Amino acid sequence: MQNKTAKIIVRFTITIILISFIILLINYFSIVFFLQSQFSSDDPSRSVERIANELEEKNYTLSYKNQSYLHNNSLWVQAIDKDGNEFFSMYKPSEIPIKYSLGDIANISKNYLKDYPVYLWKNNENIIILGYPKNSIVKYNWSTSIKTISNIPFFLLILLLFNIVATILLATVLGRRLMIPLKHIIDGVFSLKNEKEIHLQEKGLYKDLSQSVNETSLKLVEKNIAIKKRENAIANWIAGISHDIRTPLSMILGYSGVLEEDMTLLDETRLQAKIITENALSLKELVSDLNLATSLQYNMQPLTLRTVRLSNIARKAMANCINGGILHNCTNEIIVEDENVTALIDDTLLVRAVTNLITNSAKHNKKGCHITIIIPQLPCDLDYSSIIIKDTGCGIPKDKIKELNEKNSFQVSINKTHGLGFIIVKNIIEAHHGKVIIESKEEQGTVVLLKLLK
Structure with missing residues (x-):
């Protein structure tokens, strides 16, 4: 900030000096032209x-x-x-x-x-x-020494140097008087991005500008307070609804489980009980996903960060999907190019993110596909390690790719196609200050790149 203000002051000073120098040149040539025009043929x-x-x-x-x-x-x-x-x-x-x-x-x-x-x-x-006519010419008789005449060029040079020094001093003083209050305004404008409350003195040349910055700062603070209240209200409401749903869900799961295992009931009745159990479990999982997504979105989920090998994350996530029967219709593969690739992560959350991506590939390709997790040997850049999850499935339309790559993960539309799964992935990676990049072509599969800080 200090450097930027100093640059503005220097540029302002240089501009004044250049303008003054140009004015001096114009004056000099104007005087010469005037004298030549007046004392040429009419001398x-x-x-x-x-x-x-x-x-x-x-x-x-x-x-x-x-x-x-x-x-x-x-x-x-x-x-x-x-x-x-x-x-x-x-x-x-x-x-x-x-x-x-x-x-x-x-x-x-x-x-x-x-x-x-x-x-x-x-x-x-x-x-x-x-x-000549009366009052047309003024005549004065004067005399001076040769030494005085010879000293005129030196005197003019000293006078010119004095003018330059005076111009620089005046420009510096004027620049400081103008730029010091402007520096405070610039500092205030840059502080707006941090959403801090600003109190600039509303006086002097920049009174109106200072007043505008103060008003903008106040509006930002008030807006942030309102947003914070709304976010807390949303989070508390979701947490309350989730808590209220858990109790009836537990009862539904309990009774449907009993009915499903009661051998005295008709097979059709037991099948219906099984359907109730499966849907109740899906609803329970959806509530859990909603809680996690909300906690990550509003920074309510504490992260336990440690340096973890990404190959271990890939194997745990793939094992979860295999054991859960998610990949019954898909083949899978893990390619680890370097076992020593690590990242600073919450391993539980990252396993959840990779599991969600594998689950999405399996769910969206009912006819089956080949799912591969790759831990590249070389990072994508100097600051990030990466995990790549790709499949050979049906792909995702371009308009959906644009939605999924939106910076704000909650801008992604929640529908039957994508649900909360990808939102949770984005929230988890963004909570780690990482990046999610998704690429896909219809009928050619999908590639998701997770970039994580080392």
Whole structure:
């Protein structure tokens, strides 16, 4: 859980850093583009140079292109000689003088002329003045040392590193402020699978989310309490019914046994008594199966676990079926590839499970079949040992296979075909934290694999 939360915080921090870095790059290129666009062809220094050169080359006349440029941008131009007298002008405002002293020239080269921003260019002994509209350009005179200029790249690098460090620190602080409460919520969500009651603080940015998790937790707890009560009620009801049935069953078996052995009765009457005895015994077995299935389903059956050889389980189960007359119409075989294959099991319950599977094969194949129990030499995987019970009978339809392989054993339909036998098998194996896998094809037999923890 800690690793997952740390990963979220790291990813969040990296995301903020990347976003900040991208924003810095965008800002840098935007500034460069802006400066290039503003100080390219419209740079006043370049403009006055271009116009001055053309005036000199064309004997102080301007091309139509430059005249249009001056007119469209409300610019004016003036040429003065070495004595400070004007000898050429175009679009010049009326307030601009036509004669300048040396002091005037020195002053306007750094400042304004009648509040007009002006730029000067010297052609031989003449001076060209390019004037801009008032309030269109801001001019500032400043000076600095070469050392300062040379230190600008280093300063910018330090500034960039400072921005990166500050971004990382801010991202970390912000990430912690956002992720610490979120960590509690994540822990709470993961705790929901364990069905624990959760109490998150319902405040801050994640107030609604914390409230939802708390409500979900409360509903789960209430639901589990209701399910537990229902399961206890079902188990107690089944146990009570089973207990109430045992007494009349014992009386029925007692009287039917007496009638069956009474030689003074007619043969037909004794046969009827025998049928009563057989059905009563079936009913008694069904009640016992129901009790066992319920106990396993609701974890009421204590397991006595010990390491047991699976070959012994196979032989005991097969012997029970042979002695009980179950296999009178079937042939059987036990194949033990390795006598040393063991599992941690309750041997009484596992014998019951294997016996049930053999009984199912015999009951569902009235015409007979060959039943084989195999203890494989090699386990199916590293954690499990296995027992395989297979027959050569009529098989099971695909839809029934899907039902039998359902995770919840009580979802298997109880009908004349399958009854409680396979449910008990699944409950026994699941109580051992094992797996039951059944495969079958119609008219080709059935294979059941029991996987048990070593």
